[in-house]
Amino acid sequence: MRKIHNFINGSSVSFSKNELIVDDPSTGEGIAKVVLSSVEDFNKVIESSKKAQVIWSQTTPLKRSRILSNYKNLIEKNINELASIVSEEHGKTLADAKGSVTRGLEVVEFACGIPHLLKGEFSQNVGTNIDSWSIRQPLGICAGITPFNFPAMVPMWMYPIAIACGNSFILKPSEKDPSCSLRLAELFSEAGLPDGIFNVINGDKEVVNLILNSQDISSVSFVGSTPVAKYIYETSAKNGKRVQALGGAKNHLVVMPDANLNQAVDGIIGAGYGSAGERCMAISVAVAVGDIADELVSKIHSEAQKLKVSPWTDENSDMGPVISKEHKEKIENYISIGVKEGATLVEDGRKFKIQGYENGYFVGPTLFDNVTKDMTIYKEEIFGPVVSVIRAKNYDEAINLVNDHDYGNGTSIYTSDGEISRHFTTHSKIGMVGVNVPIPVPMAFHSFGGWKQSLFGDHSVHGMEGIHFYTKLKTVTSRWPKSIQSGPEFVLPTN
Numbered sequence: 001m002r003k004i005h006n007f008i009n010g011s012s013v014s015f016s017k018n019e020l021i022v023d024d025p026s027t028g029e030g031i032a033k034v035v036l037s038s039v040e041d042f043n044k045v046i047e048s049s050k051k052a053q054v055i056w057s058q059t060t061p062l063k064r065s066r067i068l069s070n071y072k073n074l075i076e077k078n079i080n081e082l083a084s085i086v087s088e089e090h091g092k093t094l095a096d097a098k099g100s101v102t103r104g105l106e107v108v109e110f111a112c113g114i115p116h117l118l119k120g121e122f123s124q125n126v127g128t129n130i131d132s133w134s135i136r137q138p139l140g141i142c143a144g145i146t147p148f149n150f151p152a153m154v155p156m157w158m159y160p161i162a163i164a165c166g167n168s169f170i171l172k173p174s175e176k177d178p179s180c181s182l183r184l185a186e187l188f189s190e191a192g193l194p195d196g197i198f199n200v201i202n203g204d205k206e207v208v209n210l211i212l213n214s215q216d217i218s219s220v221s222f223v224g225s226t227p228v229a230k231y232i233y234e235t236s237a238k239n240g241k242r243v244q245a246l247g248g249a250k251n252h253l254v255v256m257p258d259a260n261l262n263q264a265v266d267g268i269i270g271a272g273y274g275s276a277g278e279r280c281m282a283i284s285v286a287v288a289v290g291d292i293a294d295e296l297v298s299k300i301h302s303e304a305q306k307l308k309v310s311p312w313t314d315e316n317s318d319m320g321p322v323i324s325k326e327h328k329e330k331i332e333n334y335i336s337i338g339v340k341e342g343a344t345l346v347e348d349g350r351k352f353k354i355q356g357y358e359n360g361y362f363v364g365p366t367l368f369d370n371v372t373k374d375m376t377i378y379k380e381e382i383f384g385p386v387v388s389v390i391r392a393k394n395y396d397e398a399i400n401l402v403n404d405h406d407y408g409n410g411t412s413i414y415t416s417d418g419e420i421s422r423h424f425t426t427h428s429k430i431g432m433v434g435v436n437v438p439i440p441v442p443m444a445f446h447s448f449g450g451w452k453q454s455l456f457g458d459h460s461v462h463g464m465e466g467i468h469f470y471t472k473l474k475t476v477t478s479r480w481p482k483s484i485q486s487g488p489e490f491v492l493p494t495n
Protein backbone atom coordinates (compact mmCIF):
# COMPACT_ATOMS: atom_id res chain seq x y z
CA MET A 1 0.00 0.00 0.00
CA ARG A 2 1.29 3.51 -0.87
CA LYS A 3 2.80 5.39 2.09
CA ILE A 4 2.01 9.08 2.60
CA HIS A 5 4.89 10.88 4.33
CA ASN A 6 5.41 14.48 5.42
CA PHE A 7 6.89 17.27 3.29
CA ILE A 8 9.78 18.66 5.33
CA ASN A 9 12.41 21.05 4.01
CA GLY A 10 11.61 20.24 0.40
CA SER A 11 11.59 16.42 0.77
CA SER A 12 9.08 13.65 1.33
CA VAL A 13 10.13 12.12 4.68
CA SER A 14 8.73 10.82 7.95
CA PHE A 15 10.25 9.42 11.14
CA SER A 16 7.28 8.06 13.08
CA LYS A 17 6.31 4.42 12.64
CA ASN A 18 2.64 5.10 13.47
CA GLU A 19 0.25 5.21 10.55
CA LEU A 20 -3.42 5.28 9.61
CA ILE A 21 -5.24 3.75 6.64
CA VAL A 22 -6.74 6.19 4.11
CA ASP A 23 -9.87 4.74 2.47
CA ASP A 24 -11.38 5.13 -0.97
CA PRO A 25 -14.90 6.14 0.20
CA SER A 26 -16.47 4.69 -2.97
CA THR A 27 -15.28 1.15 -2.23
CA GLY A 28 -14.60 1.28 1.48
CA GLU A 29 -11.15 -0.18 0.82
CA GLY A 30 -7.84 1.12 2.12
CA ILE A 31 -5.72 2.74 -0.60
CA ALA A 32 -2.82 4.28 1.33
CA LYS A 33 -1.22 4.62 4.75
CA VAL A 34 -0.57 8.06 6.16
CA VAL A 35 2.07 8.69 8.79
CA LEU A 36 0.87 9.87 12.20
CA SER A 37 3.81 12.13 12.97
CA SER A 38 5.83 12.07 16.17
CA VAL A 39 7.67 14.73 18.18
CA GLU A 40 10.75 13.96 16.05
CA ASP A 41 8.88 14.82 12.82
CA PHE A 42 7.52 17.97 14.45
CA ASN A 43 10.94 19.13 15.67
CA LYS A 44 12.38 18.73 12.15
CA VAL A 45 9.51 20.82 10.77
CA ILE A 46 10.11 23.59 13.30
CA GLU A 47 13.86 23.58 12.69
CA SER A 48 13.42 23.93 8.93
CA SER A 49 10.59 26.52 9.15
CA LYS A 50 12.56 28.71 11.55
CA LYS A 51 15.77 28.77 9.54
CA ALA A 52 14.07 29.42 6.21
CA GLN A 53 11.77 32.19 7.47
CA VAL A 54 14.61 34.52 8.47
CA ILE A 55 15.83 34.75 4.87
CA TRP A 56 12.34 34.63 3.33
CA SER A 57 11.16 37.61 5.39
CA GLN A 58 13.99 39.66 3.84
CA THR A 59 13.22 38.53 0.28
CA THR A 60 11.50 41.41 -1.53
CA PRO A 61 7.70 41.14 -1.94
CA LEU A 62 8.23 41.42 -5.70
CA LYS A 63 10.46 38.31 -5.73
CA ARG A 64 7.91 36.47 -3.56
CA SER A 65 5.19 37.51 -5.99
CA ARG A 66 7.13 36.10 -8.95
CA ILE A 67 7.40 32.71 -7.25
CA LEU A 68 3.65 32.80 -6.55
CA SER A 69 3.05 33.60 -10.18
CA ASN A 70 5.11 30.53 -11.26
CA TYR A 71 3.11 28.51 -8.74
CA LYS A 72 -0.18 29.71 -10.24
CA ASN A 73 0.98 28.50 -13.67
CA LEU A 74 2.00 25.11 -12.29
CA ILE A 75 -1.33 24.61 -10.52
CA GLU A 76 -3.16 25.44 -13.75
CA LYS A 77 -0.98 22.97 -15.66
CA ASN A 78 -1.57 20.21 -13.11
CA ILE A 79 -5.19 20.94 -12.22
CA ASN A 80 -6.57 17.64 -13.54
CA GLU A 81 -4.08 15.63 -11.52
CA LEU A 82 -4.80 17.68 -8.37
CA ALA A 83 -8.56 17.21 -8.86
CA SER A 84 -8.18 13.42 -9.23
CA ILE A 85 -6.13 13.23 -6.02
CA VAL A 86 -8.93 15.12 -4.21
CA SER A 87 -11.67 12.91 -5.69
CA GLU A 88 -9.89 9.63 -5.02
CA GLU A 89 -9.53 10.22 -1.27
CA HIS A 90 -12.58 12.44 -0.68
CA GLY A 91 -15.07 10.84 -3.09
CA LYS A 92 -16.51 14.07 -4.58
CA THR A 93 -17.11 14.32 -8.33
CA LEU A 94 -14.23 15.38 -10.54
CA ALA A 95 -16.05 18.58 -11.61
CA ASP A 96 -16.55 19.50 -7.97
CA ALA A 97 -12.92 18.74 -7.12
CA LYS A 98 -11.68 20.80 -10.05
CA GLY A 99 -13.93 23.69 -9.03
CA SER A 100 -12.49 23.60 -5.52
CA VAL A 101 -8.89 23.68 -6.77
CA THR A 102 -9.84 26.66 -8.94
CA ARG A 103 -11.20 28.51 -5.90
CA GLY A 104 -7.87 27.86 -4.16
CA LEU A 105 -5.96 29.00 -7.22
CA GLU A 106 -7.80 32.32 -7.02
CA VAL A 107 -6.22 32.91 -3.61
CA VAL A 108 -2.78 32.34 -5.17
CA GLU A 109 -3.72 34.91 -7.85
CA PHE A 110 -4.75 37.35 -5.12
CA ALA A 111 -1.48 36.75 -3.24
CA CYS A 112 0.53 37.56 -6.41
CA GLY A 113 -0.45 41.18 -5.71
CA ILE A 114 1.54 41.18 -2.46
CA PRO A 115 3.79 44.18 -3.28
CA HIS A 116 0.63 46.26 -3.56
CA LEU A 117 -1.21 44.56 -0.68
CA LEU A 118 1.60 45.24 1.79
CA LYS A 119 1.76 48.95 1.04
CA GLY A 120 1.37 50.83 4.31
CA GLU A 121 0.07 54.28 5.13
CA PHE A 122 2.06 57.51 5.34
CA SER A 123 1.33 60.90 6.89
CA GLN A 124 3.69 63.80 6.39
CA ASN A 125 3.99 66.49 9.07
CA VAL A 126 1.95 64.87 11.83
CA GLY A 127 3.87 67.50 13.87
CA THR A 128 6.39 70.08 12.69
CA ASN A 129 9.01 68.13 10.68
CA ILE A 130 7.57 64.89 11.97
CA ASP A 131 6.37 62.11 9.64
CA SER A 132 4.53 58.94 10.53
CA TRP A 133 4.01 55.72 8.60
CA SER A 134 2.84 52.18 9.12
CA ILE A 135 4.27 48.94 7.80
CA ARG A 136 3.08 45.34 7.95
CA GLN A 137 5.69 42.77 8.99
CA PRO A 138 5.46 38.97 8.98
CA LEU A 139 4.59 37.06 12.15
CA GLY A 140 7.22 34.30 11.78
CA ILE A 141 5.98 30.71 11.66
CA CYS A 142 2.26 30.29 10.96
CA ALA A 143 0.32 27.02 11.16
CA GLY A 144 -2.86 25.76 9.50
CA ILE A 145 -5.06 22.82 10.56
CA THR A 146 -7.63 21.85 7.95
CA PRO A 147 -10.72 19.62 7.49
CA PHE A 148 -11.38 16.71 5.15
CA ASN A 149 -14.08 18.31 3.01
CA PHE A 150 -11.87 20.65 0.94
CA PRO A 151 -8.39 19.11 0.97
CA ALA A 152 -7.04 21.60 -1.61
CA MET A 153 -9.15 24.74 -1.28
CA VAL A 154 -9.18 25.26 2.50
CA PRO A 155 -5.37 24.97 2.90
CA MET A 156 -5.11 27.36 -0.07
CA TRP A 157 -7.25 29.91 1.79
CA MET A 158 -4.32 30.15 4.17
CA TYR A 159 -0.77 29.34 3.06
CA PRO A 160 -0.44 31.41 -0.18
CA ILE A 161 -1.23 34.60 1.77
CA ALA A 162 0.82 33.71 4.85
CA ILE A 163 3.83 32.91 2.66
CA ALA A 164 3.36 35.98 0.44
CA CYS A 165 3.49 38.08 3.63
CA GLY A 166 6.96 36.71 4.45
CA ASN A 167 6.06 33.94 6.90
CA SER A 168 6.84 30.24 6.78
CA PHE A 169 3.80 27.97 6.97
CA ILE A 170 3.21 24.55 8.54
CA LEU A 171 0.13 22.73 7.27
CA LYS A 172 -1.51 19.87 9.18
CA PRO A 173 -4.08 18.54 6.68
CA SER A 174 -6.93 16.19 7.49
CA GLU A 175 -5.67 12.65 8.05
CA LYS A 176 -8.64 11.41 5.99
CA ASP A 177 -7.46 12.83 2.63
CA PRO A 178 -3.90 14.15 3.01
CA SER A 179 -2.32 13.49 -0.42
CA CYS A 180 -3.34 16.68 -2.24
CA SER A 181 -1.50 18.92 0.26
CA LEU A 182 1.73 17.09 -0.45
CA ARG A 183 1.37 17.53 -4.21
CA LEU A 184 0.57 21.21 -3.69
CA ALA A 185 3.75 21.56 -1.60
CA GLU A 186 5.87 19.81 -4.27
CA LEU A 187 4.53 22.16 -6.95
CA PHE A 188 5.33 25.21 -4.80
CA SER A 189 8.89 23.92 -4.47
CA GLU A 190 9.05 23.44 -8.24
CA ALA A 191 7.88 27.05 -8.62
CA GLY A 192 11.00 28.22 -6.76
CA LEU A 193 9.84 28.44 -3.13
CA PRO A 194 12.87 27.96 -0.85
CA ASP A 195 12.90 24.75 1.23
CA GLY A 196 11.35 25.07 4.66
CA ILE A 197 8.91 27.87 3.84
CA PHE A 198 6.04 25.45 3.29
CA ASN A 199 6.12 22.24 5.33
CA VAL A 200 3.31 19.68 5.56
CA ILE A 201 3.05 17.51 8.65
CA ASN A 202 0.57 14.64 8.73
CA GLY A 203 -1.15 13.27 11.78
CA ASP A 204 -4.12 13.65 14.08
CA LYS A 205 -4.81 15.48 17.33
CA GLU A 206 -1.37 14.59 18.77
CA VAL A 207 0.31 16.79 16.14
CA VAL A 208 -2.36 19.46 16.58
CA ASN A 209 -1.47 19.64 20.26
CA LEU A 210 2.24 19.98 19.44
CA ILE A 211 1.34 22.93 17.19
CA LEU A 212 -0.87 24.59 19.81
CA ASN A 213 1.76 24.29 22.53
CA SER A 214 4.82 25.23 20.47
CA GLN A 215 6.56 28.44 21.53
CA ASP A 216 7.95 28.78 17.99
CA ILE A 217 4.59 29.11 16.22
CA SER A 218 3.04 32.59 16.16
CA SER A 219 -0.38 31.95 14.67
CA VAL A 220 -2.93 29.20 14.11
CA SER A 221 -5.55 29.13 11.36
CA PHE A 222 -8.11 26.38 11.82
CA VAL A 223 -11.09 25.18 9.79
CA GLY A 224 -13.22 22.25 10.99
CA SER A 225 -16.06 21.36 13.34
CA THR A 226 -17.26 23.76 16.05
CA PRO A 227 -16.21 21.75 19.15
CA VAL A 228 -12.64 21.43 17.82
CA ALA A 229 -12.62 25.08 16.64
CA LYS A 230 -13.49 26.18 20.18
CA TYR A 231 -10.71 24.04 21.64
CA ILE A 232 -8.17 25.37 19.11
CA TYR A 233 -9.24 28.96 19.79
CA GLU A 234 -9.04 28.66 23.56
CA THR A 235 -5.75 26.73 23.65
CA SER A 236 -4.01 28.94 21.09
CA ALA A 237 -5.16 32.12 22.83
CA LYS A 238 -4.00 30.77 26.21
CA ASN A 239 -0.59 30.16 24.65
CA GLY A 240 -0.40 33.73 23.34
CA LYS A 241 -0.95 32.93 19.66
CA ARG A 242 -2.93 34.83 17.09
CA VAL A 243 -5.83 32.57 16.11
CA GLN A 244 -8.71 32.29 13.64
CA ALA A 245 -10.87 29.16 14.05
CA LEU A 246 -13.70 28.54 11.59
CA GLY A 247 -16.33 26.04 12.70
CA GLY A 248 -19.47 24.26 11.53
CA ALA A 249 -22.65 25.55 9.91
CA LYS A 250 -26.39 25.16 9.42
CA ASN A 251 -27.15 27.36 6.43
CA HIS A 252 -30.73 28.46 5.73
CA LEU A 253 -32.10 29.32 2.29
CA VAL A 254 -35.28 31.38 2.59
CA VAL A 255 -37.78 31.03 -0.27
CA MET A 256 -40.28 33.93 -0.38
CA PRO A 257 -43.68 33.47 -2.09
CA ASP A 258 -42.55 35.87 -4.87
CA ALA A 259 -39.34 33.93 -5.60
CA ASN A 260 -38.53 32.40 -8.96
CA LEU A 261 -39.34 28.91 -7.74
CA ASN A 262 -37.39 26.96 -10.34
CA GLN A 263 -34.24 28.95 -9.59
CA ALA A 264 -34.73 28.41 -5.85
CA VAL A 265 -35.16 24.66 -6.36
CA ASP A 266 -32.02 24.50 -8.55
CA GLY A 267 -30.16 26.35 -5.83
CA ILE A 268 -31.37 24.00 -3.08
CA ILE A 269 -30.52 20.88 -5.11
CA GLY A 270 -26.97 22.06 -5.94
CA ALA A 271 -26.20 23.53 -2.54
CA GLY A 272 -27.99 20.85 -0.51
CA TYR A 273 -26.80 17.69 -2.20
CA GLY A 274 -23.64 18.75 -4.07
CA SER A 275 -20.51 17.16 -2.62
CA ALA A 276 -22.93 14.94 -0.62
CA GLY A 277 -23.78 17.92 1.60
CA GLU A 278 -20.24 17.95 2.98
CA ARG A 279 -19.68 21.67 2.47
CA CYS A 280 -19.61 24.28 5.20
CA MET A 281 -21.68 26.46 2.83
CA ALA A 282 -24.13 23.65 2.01
CA ILE A 283 -27.81 24.52 2.34
CA SER A 284 -29.20 22.17 4.98
CA VAL A 285 -32.40 24.12 5.78
CA ALA A 286 -34.91 25.45 3.25
CA VAL A 287 -37.31 27.94 4.84
CA ALA A 288 -40.56 27.91 2.86
CA VAL A 289 -42.46 31.16 3.46
CA GLY A 290 -46.25 31.34 3.17
CA ASP A 291 -48.17 29.23 0.69
CA ILE A 292 -45.17 28.29 -1.46
CA ALA A 293 -44.28 25.30 0.76
CA ASP A 294 -46.21 22.43 -0.88
CA GLU A 295 -45.02 23.24 -4.37
CA LEU A 296 -41.44 23.79 -3.15
CA VAL A 297 -41.28 20.42 -1.38
CA SER A 298 -42.77 18.61 -4.34
CA LYS A 299 -40.27 20.19 -6.79
CA ILE A 300 -37.23 19.55 -4.56
CA HIS A 301 -38.38 15.95 -4.19
CA SER A 302 -38.77 15.39 -7.88
CA GLU A 303 -35.33 16.93 -8.69
CA ALA A 304 -33.60 15.07 -5.83
CA GLN A 305 -34.84 11.75 -7.25
CA LYS A 306 -33.11 12.53 -10.57
CA LEU A 307 -29.64 12.91 -8.99
CA LYS A 308 -27.14 10.26 -9.98
CA VAL A 309 -25.27 9.02 -6.95
CA SER A 310 -22.14 7.14 -8.01
CA PRO A 311 -18.34 7.02 -7.64
CA TRP A 312 -16.24 9.94 -8.88
CA THR A 313 -14.89 7.79 -11.71
CA ASP A 314 -18.36 7.96 -13.31
CA GLU A 315 -18.31 11.21 -15.26
CA ASN A 316 -22.10 11.50 -15.05
CA SER A 317 -22.09 11.39 -11.25
CA ASP A 318 -23.92 14.23 -9.47
CA MET A 319 -22.92 13.18 -6.00
CA GLY A 320 -20.39 10.76 -4.51
CA PRO A 321 -20.14 8.97 -1.16
CA VAL A 322 -19.56 10.57 2.25
CA ILE A 323 -16.11 10.45 3.81
CA SER A 324 -16.18 7.39 6.11
CA LYS A 325 -18.19 4.47 7.46
CA GLU A 326 -18.59 6.27 10.82
CA HIS A 327 -19.84 9.42 9.10
CA LYS A 328 -22.34 7.43 7.00
CA GLU A 329 -23.67 5.82 10.19
CA LYS A 330 -23.86 9.20 11.93
CA ILE A 331 -25.91 10.70 9.06
CA GLU A 332 -28.23 7.68 8.94
CA ASN A 333 -28.70 7.96 12.69
CA TYR A 334 -29.72 11.63 12.31
CA ILE A 335 -32.31 10.56 9.71
CA SER A 336 -33.75 8.04 12.20
CA ILE A 337 -33.85 10.72 14.91
CA GLY A 338 -35.70 13.06 12.52
CA VAL A 339 -38.36 10.40 11.93
CA LYS A 340 -38.64 9.66 15.65
CA GLU A 341 -39.04 13.35 16.51
CA GLY A 342 -41.94 13.72 14.05
CA ALA A 343 -40.55 15.26 10.84
CA THR A 344 -42.04 13.99 7.56
CA LEU A 345 -39.47 11.89 5.68
CA VAL A 346 -40.21 12.64 2.02
CA GLU A 347 -37.11 10.94 0.58
CA ASP A 348 -35.01 8.46 2.53
CA GLY A 349 -31.31 8.05 1.63
CA ARG A 350 -30.55 5.37 4.21
CA LYS A 351 -29.43 1.92 3.10
CA PHE A 352 -28.55 3.31 -0.32
CA LYS A 353 -26.51 0.73 -2.27
CA ILE A 354 -24.79 0.73 -5.66
CA GLN A 355 -24.08 -2.51 -7.42
CA GLY A 356 -20.36 -3.25 -7.36
CA TYR A 357 -19.80 -0.65 -4.60
CA GLU A 358 -21.77 -2.28 -1.78
CA ASN A 359 -19.10 -1.37 0.81
CA GLY A 360 -18.87 2.27 -0.30
CA TYR A 361 -20.02 5.03 2.05
CA PHE A 362 -23.01 6.18 0.00
CA VAL A 363 -26.04 7.95 1.44
CA GLY A 364 -28.82 8.90 -0.98
CA PRO A 365 -30.37 12.40 -1.16
CA THR A 366 -32.71 12.78 1.81
CA LEU A 367 -35.55 15.25 2.24
CA PHE A 368 -37.52 16.13 5.36
CA ASP A 369 -40.65 18.30 5.48
CA ASN A 370 -42.45 19.84 8.49
CA VAL A 371 -39.23 20.18 10.47
CA THR A 372 -39.57 22.35 13.58
CA LYS A 373 -36.99 24.38 15.42
CA ASP A 374 -36.88 22.18 18.51
CA MET A 375 -35.87 19.07 16.49
CA THR A 376 -32.33 17.65 16.66
CA ILE A 377 -32.04 17.56 12.86
CA TYR A 378 -32.71 21.32 12.81
CA LYS A 379 -30.42 22.29 15.67
CA GLU A 380 -27.36 20.19 14.83
CA GLU A 381 -25.03 20.10 11.84
CA ILE A 382 -25.53 16.79 9.98
CA PHE A 383 -22.92 17.40 7.24
CA GLY A 384 -24.53 15.00 4.77
CA PRO A 385 -27.05 15.00 1.87
CA VAL A 386 -30.03 15.85 4.08
CA VAL A 387 -32.25 18.87 3.39
CA SER A 388 -34.83 19.92 5.99
CA VAL A 389 -37.79 22.07 4.98
CA ILE A 390 -39.16 24.26 7.75
CA ARG A 391 -42.37 26.21 7.11
CA ALA A 392 -42.64 29.88 8.15
CA LYS A 393 -45.87 31.91 8.10
CA ASN A 394 -44.18 35.12 6.95
CA TYR A 395 -40.83 36.90 6.40
CA ASP A 396 -40.56 37.92 10.08
CA GLU A 397 -40.73 34.32 11.18
CA ALA A 398 -38.18 33.32 8.51
CA ILE A 399 -35.53 35.89 9.46
CA ASN A 400 -36.01 35.08 13.15
CA LEU A 401 -35.22 31.43 12.39
CA VAL A 402 -32.00 32.49 10.63
CA ASN A 403 -31.00 34.82 13.44
CA ASP A 404 -31.92 32.58 16.37
CA HIS A 405 -29.82 29.66 15.14
CA ASP A 406 -26.49 29.04 16.92
CA TYR A 407 -24.56 28.85 13.66
CA GLY A 408 -23.95 31.90 11.48
CA ASN A 409 -21.88 30.87 8.46
CA GLY A 410 -23.99 31.48 5.35
CA THR A 411 -27.58 32.19 4.37
CA SER A 412 -29.50 33.15 1.28
CA ILE A 413 -32.88 34.56 0.27
CA TYR A 414 -34.79 34.01 -2.96
CA THR A 415 -37.19 36.87 -3.67
CA SER A 416 -38.06 39.44 -6.32
CA ASP A 417 -38.69 42.12 -3.68
CA GLY A 418 -35.86 44.64 -3.31
CA GLU A 419 -37.07 45.93 0.04
CA ILE A 420 -37.18 42.47 1.61
CA SER A 421 -33.80 41.62 0.14
CA ARG A 422 -32.24 44.80 1.53
CA HIS A 423 -33.75 44.16 4.95
CA PHE A 424 -32.39 40.60 4.89
CA THR A 425 -28.84 41.56 3.93
CA THR A 426 -28.81 44.29 6.59
CA HIS A 427 -30.45 42.47 9.49
CA SER A 428 -29.39 38.80 9.15
CA LYS A 429 -26.86 37.85 11.85
CA ILE A 430 -24.75 35.79 9.48
CA GLY A 431 -21.25 36.20 8.02
CA MET A 432 -21.98 35.50 4.33
CA VAL A 433 -25.32 36.40 2.74
CA GLY A 434 -26.74 35.67 -0.72
CA VAL A 435 -29.63 37.16 -2.66
CA ASN A 436 -30.97 34.80 -5.33
CA VAL A 437 -27.67 32.84 -5.18
CA PRO A 438 -27.51 29.62 -3.17
CA ILE A 439 -23.88 29.54 -1.99
CA PRO A 440 -22.60 33.07 -1.33
CA VAL A 441 -18.91 32.13 -1.06
CA PRO A 442 -16.83 35.32 -1.26
CA MET A 443 -14.14 35.56 -3.93
CA ALA A 444 -10.43 35.47 -2.94
CA PHE A 445 -10.16 39.28 -2.84
CA HIS A 446 -13.03 39.47 -0.35
CA SER A 447 -12.96 37.53 2.92
CA PHE A 448 -14.62 34.28 4.02
CA GLY A 449 -15.96 33.75 7.52
CA GLY A 450 -19.07 33.24 9.60
CA TRP A 451 -20.49 34.66 12.81
CA LYS A 452 -21.63 33.10 16.11
CA GLN A 453 -20.59 29.41 16.49
CA SER A 454 -19.13 29.38 12.96
CA LEU A 455 -16.02 31.48 13.70
CA PHE A 456 -13.91 32.07 16.78
CA GLY A 457 -11.39 34.88 16.47
CA ASP A 458 -11.24 38.37 15.01
CA HIS A 459 -10.33 37.72 11.39
CA SER A 460 -11.98 35.91 8.51
CA VAL A 461 -9.78 34.17 5.94
CA HIS A 462 -8.24 35.51 2.69
CA GLY A 463 -8.75 38.95 1.13
CA MET A 464 -7.47 41.88 3.22
CA GLU A 465 -8.50 40.04 6.40
CA GLY A 466 -5.90 37.41 5.47
CA ILE A 467 -3.19 40.04 4.92
CA HIS A 468 -3.98 41.59 8.30
CA PHE A 469 -4.09 38.22 10.07
CA TYR A 470 -0.66 37.15 8.78
CA THR A 471 1.13 40.46 9.50
CA LYS A 472 1.93 42.61 12.52
CA LEU A 473 1.30 46.31 12.18
CA LYS A 474 4.14 48.67 13.05
CA THR A 475 3.77 52.44 13.09
CA VAL A 476 6.86 54.63 12.92
CA THR A 477 7.02 58.28 13.98
CA SER A 478 10.15 60.06 12.76
CA ARG A 479 11.65 63.52 13.20
CA TRP A 480 14.81 64.83 11.55
CA PRO A 481 16.18 67.80 13.52
CA LYS A 482 18.61 70.22 11.92
CA SER A 483 21.70 68.39 10.72
CA ILE A 484 24.68 68.96 13.04
CA GLN A 485 27.19 68.39 10.21
CA SER A 486 25.80 71.10 7.95
CA GLY A 487 26.51 73.75 10.61
CA PRO A 488 24.41 76.68 11.93
CA GLU A 489 24.95 78.85 8.84
CA PHE A 490 23.34 76.22 6.49
CA VAL A 491 19.72 77.08 5.70
CA LEU A 492 17.50 75.03 3.36
CA PRO A 493 15.50 76.96 0.74
CA THR A 494 11.86 77.43 1.74
CA ASN A 495 10.33 76.58 -1.65
Ligand code: NAD
Pocket residue numbers: 145146147148149150154172173174175203204205208209223224225226228229231246247248249279280381383409450454
Ligand atom coordinates in the same frame (compact mmCIF):
# COMPACT_ATOMS: atom_id res chain seq x y z
P1 NAD B 1 -12.79 18.10 12.35
O1 NAD B 1 -13.03 19.18 13.33
O2 NAD B 1 -13.08 16.70 12.79
O3 NAD B 1 -11.24 18.10 11.90
C1 NAD B 1 -10.60 19.24 11.44
C2 NAD B 1 -9.11 19.15 11.77
O4 NAD B 1 -8.95 19.08 13.19
C3 NAD B 1 -8.43 17.91 11.19
O5 NAD B 1 -7.16 18.27 10.70
C4 NAD B 1 -8.31 16.98 12.40
O6 NAD B 1 -7.16 16.15 12.34
C5 NAD B 1 -8.22 17.93 13.58
N1 NAD B 1 -8.87 17.39 14.79
C6 NAD B 1 -9.97 16.60 14.84
N2 NAD B 1 -10.29 16.34 16.13
C7 NAD B 1 -9.40 16.99 16.90
C8 NAD B 1 -9.22 17.11 18.31
N3 NAD B 1 -10.03 16.51 19.17
N4 NAD B 1 -8.18 17.86 18.76
C9 NAD B 1 -7.35 18.49 17.89
N5 NAD B 1 -7.49 18.41 16.54
C10 NAD B 1 -8.49 17.67 16.05
O7 NAD B 1 -13.58 18.46 11.02
P2 NAD B 1 -13.79 17.57 9.73
O8 NAD B 1 -14.73 16.46 10.05
O9 NAD B 1 -12.49 17.24 9.11
O10 NAD B 1 -14.51 18.64 8.76
C11 NAD B 1 -15.89 18.88 8.77
C12 NAD B 1 -16.24 20.08 9.60
O11 NAD B 1 -15.54 21.24 9.14
C13 NAD B 1 -17.71 20.47 9.50
O12 NAD B 1 -18.17 20.81 10.78
C14 NAD B 1 -17.72 21.68 8.59
O13 NAD B 1 -18.81 22.55 8.75
C15 NAD B 1 -16.45 22.32 8.98
N6 NAD B 1 -15.96 23.23 7.95
C16 NAD B 1 -16.10 24.58 8.17
C17 NAD B 1 -15.67 25.47 7.22
C18 NAD B 1 -15.83 26.95 7.44
O14 NAD B 1 -15.32 27.71 6.63
N7 NAD B 1 -16.48 27.40 8.49
C19 NAD B 1 -15.11 25.01 6.02
C20 NAD B 1 -14.98 23.65 5.83
C21 NAD B 1 -15.41 22.77 6.80
